[in-house]
Amino acid sequence: MILVSFDGVTFTGNGFLANGLSLTLKDSTVNGNIDLGTTSANVSRADVGVIGTLTVGPSAEIAANEDSRIFVSSSGANIVNNGTISYTNTGTQTASLGGRLDVQTTNNSLISFNGGTFNINAAVTQGNGGVVRVFDNTNLNNNGTLDQTAGGLLELSTNSSLQGSSVVVGGEVRMASTGTSFVRGTVRDSLMTGSGTVNNGVSLTIDGATLQGSLDFGTTAATLSRADLGVVNQFTIGGTGSLNINEDARVFVASSGASVLNNGTIAFANTGTPTASLGGRLDVNTTNNGLLSAATGTLQVNASVDGSGETRVTDGGTIDFNGTLFRQGKLDVTGGTFDSGSSRFEVTEVMGDISILGGSVGSGEFAGSTSTFFNDLTLGNIPVAARIVDVDTHDSYVIGEDLTFGSSTTLSLDFDPSFVAEGGNNFDLFTIEGVRNGTFQGRAEASSVGTFGEEMFITYNGGNGNDIFLYALTDPNQVVFANAGQNDDAFFVGTRDKDDATTNDTFTFSNLELYDGAALTVGANETISVGSNGTVTVGDQALFNGHGVVEGNVLNAGLIRDEILPGSGTDVTEDFTQTSSGALRVFIEGDTTPGDDYSQFIVDGAAQLDGELQIVFDAENFNFTTGYVPTVGDTFDLIVASGGITLGNDFSISAFVFDDTSSIFEDDFLLEFFDSGFAGDPDSLLKFAGDLFNFELVNGDTILRATLLAGVSEEIPLPGAALLFASGLLGLRLRKKASSTSASAS
Secondary structure (H helix, E strand, O other): OEEEEEEOOEEOOEEEEOOOEEEEEEOOEEOOEEEEOOOOOOOOOOEEEEEOEEEEOOOOEEEEEOOOEEEEOOOOOEEEEOOEEEEEOOOOOOOOOOEEEOOEEEEOOEEEEEOEEEEEOOOEEEOOOOEEEEOOOEEEEEOOEEEOOOOOEEEEOOOOEEEOOOEEEOOEEEOEOOOOEEOOEEEEOOEEEOEEEEOOOOEEEEEOOEEOOEEEEOOOOOOOOOOEEEEEOEEEEOOOOEEEEEOOOEEEEOOOOOEEEEOOEEEEEOOOOOOOOOOEEEOOOEEEOOEEEEEOOEEEEOOOEEOOOEEEEEOOOEEEEOOOEEEEEEEEOOOOEEEOOOOEEEEEEEEOOEEEOOOEEOOOOOOOOEEEEOOOEEEOOOEEEEEEEEOOEEOEEEEOOOEEOOOOOEEEEEEOOOOOOOOOOEEEEEEEOOOEEOOOOOOOOOOEEEEEOEEEEEEEEEOOOOEEEEEOOOOOOEEEHHHOOOOOEEEEOOEEOOOOOOOOOEEEOOEEEEOOOOEEEEOOOOEEEOOOOOEEEEOOOOEEEEOOEEEOEEEEOOEEEEOOOOOOOOOEOOOEEEOOOOEEEEEEOOOOOEOOOEOOEEEOOOEEEOOEEEEEEOHHHOOOOOOOOOOOOOEEEEEEEOOOEEEOOOOEEEEEEEHHHHHHOOOOOOEEEOOOOOOOOOOOEEEEOOOOEEEEEEOOOOEEEEEEOOOOOOOOOOOOOOOOOOOOOOOOOOOOOOOOOOOOOO
C-alpha cells in the first residue's frame, strides 16, 4: 500500500485515490473533489486517514467508492462536513468489507450512501440542516450514535436498511415515502415519518420518539424469533401515525416506567403464520386516544389501556386482555372477541355482544359517567361499581339489548359522603332495552341499599318494567309501578314509552306518583285508574304523556303533554290541579276540530290552573294553499272542564314552534332558545318572544279559549319556498311587543 501524508493542506480541484492507496490528512481542508477507490474493487481498499480536523468545504465532496474507508489515524480525529461525503457502490464491493466512515463527524450538509453495504463506526452529530441519506436498496450498518438534537434528518429510501447497533437521537427519521425502509437499533426523541418495517428476529427500541408515519413489526413469514419493539420513557404515535403489529411481534417495556401514547393507530393483524406458542403482544401501558385494533388472530394485551379512543376487534380477531385497567371511549367487538381478563373495565360505548367474566366493571373515570352497551352484555361473577355524588351526578349503564347476570354478580355503590337523600330522589343505574336475566347477588327487589338522610332502595322494574333504579320513597307504603296492585299506592321512576299500545289495558292503583325525572307515557288505549278518591301526582321535573285516560284526580307539578289525538275523549275523569311549577303543553296544526286539528284537554271535574299553558305550532302540517292558514281571530278551545276552570295568579300562556320547522318564522319573529328543564322532554322547541294569544274563560268558565292575535293575509307556498311577508302570523315582528295584552275572564 502506498502512503501519502499531508499536513495543513487545502485541496482544490479534482483528485483521485486508487484502491490499495492510503492518504493521511492532518488538519486539512477539502474545497474540491476527491474520489476514493475505483469501480474495479479489490481486497486492498482506498483509505483516508484523519489526524486532527478534516474540513469539507461547502462546495466540496469526498466521494468514497465501493469499499473505501475514512478512518482515524490519530486519537481525537474528527471531520467537519459542510459539503458532501458520499459513499457509492456500483456493484463491485467486497462482501466482507463495504465502505466505512470511522471518524467522528459533525455533519452540517450531506452524507449519503448509495447501493450495497456501508458502515458508520463513529458518532455523527448533525447540525441544523444536516442530512444523512440512505438511497434505495442500500444497507447502512450504523454502529455509532447519530445525534440530531440540534436538528437534522436521517432519510431512509425504499428498501433501504438501517442495521447494526444504531442509535439515532432527535431530529427526524424519514422512512420510505413509497414501499418501506427496514429499521432496527434505538430511536430516541426523534420524529419518525414515512413507512418502516422491523423484520422478525430484529429489535427496535423507541425512547421518547414520536411516530407520524407507519411502522410494521414482523413479516408474513413468521419464525420463532419474533420482531420486538422495546419502549423506553414514552413512545408517542401521532394522529397520522400507525404501528402495525404482525404475527408474533411484541411491544414490550425496555425500561421501567415506559408508556405508549397513541393518538393514531395501533393495529394487530395475523395473515396466518403466527407461532402458536407466541402470538402478538402489547406489554406496555398505553393511553389510547386513537384506534387500537385486532383482526384475524389473537393480540395479548398484558398492560393497562387507558384513554378516550376506540378499541376494535374485527374479522374473527381476539384481544386477550390481562392488564389491570381497560378504559376506552369505545369498544367494538362486532366482528371479534374481547376477553377482559381480571381487569377493571370502564368503556363509554360498546358495540357488539360482549361477555365480561373477570375483573370488575365501572362506568368511567369520573363520577357521572354513562357506559352504553349497544348489544348484549353478559356479566360474570364480578363486582359492578357505581358512584353517586348527587341527584344530577351518578354513574349509569345503558344496555341496547339483553343483560345477563352471573349467579353472584355484585353491585358496589359508592355514595359521596356529602350526599343526603330526599324522598323522590332516584337514580337510573341500568336502562335495559331488551331482557334482563338475573339480579345482583344480595340485592333483592325493593331491598335497602343504605340510609343517606332517607333510606334508599333498589328496584329492577323501573321504566318499561326492566330498568334498575335506586330510589328514596316519599311514602313508606309505596310500591313500584310494575309491581303495584289495585290497592297499592304506586310510584313510577324511569321512562316508559308505550304510545303505540294497541290493547285496552287499565292500570289500577290507590294513588300514583311520578317521581322527579320520571317520564311516563300512557298509550291511547290505556287507562290509569286511581278512583274518585285517588290522585295521579306528576312530580316536579316529571313528565306525563297523556295519550290515554286518567280515571281519578291529577295534580301536576311537572309537565303534561297532550298531543293531538283524533277521536279522543276525556283526559281526566275527576279534578285537575296544576301548581305554579307545572306546565300543560298542547299542540296546534289547524283550527277546525278539537282533537283532530289541535289538542283539547278534557276534564270531567273542576280545573284549577296555575303555572304555564304551552301552545306549540306544529308548522310541518300547515298548508298555505289548500289547508289551514293561521288567521287573526282564530280561536282554540284548549281546556274544557265540566266542573269549571279557576285561574291562579301565576297562570300564563306561551307560544312555541318545533325548531326543525322554525325557518318559516325566524326571519320576522324573535325566537328564543328554550329549555324546559325536564330531562325526558322529547320536544325541541323555540319560544316566541311576546304574546301571540289572548285568552279568556267562556261558557260559564268551563272552557279556556285562546285567540290568535295575528294571522297571515297572503298565501305562502310550503314547504320549501317559504316566503315571509311583513304582515300576519308569519310576518308579525315580535321584536315590538304586540299591543294587545293577555286577559283572563273573571
